[in-house]
Amino acid sequence: MKIRTGSCLCGAVTYRVEGEPLRVGLCHCGDCRKSSGSAFVFFAVWPRPAFSHSGKIATFSGRSFCPTCGSRLFCLRQDAAEIRLGSLDNPPTDLMPGDEVWIKRREPWLHPLPGAGQYGEDAD
Template sequence: MRIRTGSCLCGAVGYRVEGEPLRVGLCHCGDCRKSSGSAFVFFAVWPRRAFSHNGEIATFAGRSFCPACGSRLFCLREEAAEIRLGSLDSPPTDLAPDHEVWIRRREPWLHPLPSAGQYAGDAD
């Protein structure tokens, strides 16, 4: 079984996910743009049971981060763990987005990914 690990910038928080993600995407929504300070967020979702973490985390609006360095890491729900893939310990990742959400907010210079589903809002 494939195991991937990740951590915050200062190393105080670490996590691991087992197996392959349920989905991989890019999000262009306003919340992701504001919380990342970037034009989009690259993320993947695993079943919650495949996720574990160590270290103290803080959470705001469902988004967990390291309280020491501020690195945004994951969003935990009862059934799923959404990981910000930029926090993986071994970039570049072998994961490729299979969908893009909130494309109505995508920067005009950023072209759609040809093999990814395109959604004006959330994919659900």
């Protein structure tokens, strides 16, 4: 079984996910833009039982981050863990986005990903 690990910038919070994600995508929504400081967020979702973490986290509006360095890491729900893939310890070169969500807010200079589902808002 594949195990991926990740952490915040200062290393105070670490996490791991087991197995393959349920879905991988890019999000162009306003909340992801604001919370990341970027034009989009690269994320993947795993079943909640496949996720574990250590270290103190803070959470705002469902988004968890390190209270020391501010790194945005994951969004935890009862049934799923959504990981910001840039926080993985190793580049996620084997994970390709299958969906792009909130494309109505995608920058015009960003082209749609070939083969990825395109959704104006959240994917169903």
